[in-house]
Amino acid sequence: MTKSELIAELAAANPHLLGRDVELIVQTIFSEISAALARGDRVELRGFGAFTVKKRDARTGRNPRTGEMVAVDEKVVPFFKAGKELRERVNGVVDSGED
Numbered sequence: 884m885t886k887s888e889l890i891a892e893l894a895a896a897n898p899h900l901l902g903r904d905v906e907l908i909v910q911t912i913f914s915e916i917s918a919a920l921a922r923g924d925r926v927e928l929r930g931f932g933a934f935t936v937k938k939r940d941a942r943t944g945r946n947p948r949t950g951e952m953v954a955v956d957e958k959v960v961p962f963f964k965a966g967k968e969l970r971e972r973v974n975g976v977v978d979s980g981e982d
Contacts, residue, residue, distance in 0.1 A: 886913075920961055930968040937962045 884892075886909065894905045916934060919926050926934040941957040965973070 923959075928966075930966055932963055932965040932969055935962050935964070936960065 890902070890906050890909050893909065894900065894902045897905065900908075916926050920934060920936050923936055936959050939958050939960060942955050944953050944955040945951070946953055
């Protein structure tokens with residue numbers, strides 16, 4: 884699903900909201916998640932998952948075209964870990980709600 888498809892589905896599910904308002908809401912959420920990750924914070928959405936950043940150490944890589952060894956600098960990359968509820972929904976597990 885693309886961001887524009889997400890906006891269209893949310894707008895259709897919430898006819899009382901204007902399309903531009905839904906677009907602003909989605910953009911604000913994505914901006915806040917991005918800003919938090921840029922600060923090194925963890926973003927957890929209960930039932931969905933958690934966004935974090937992971938540090939990758941510098942290493943020696945290989946150019947696949949030439950086979951030449953190249954230095955790859957240290958970097959920080961975003962990482963997503965799905966929550967239990969999301970994993971269960973994706974795998975088709977239905978929670979009966981009884982425990």
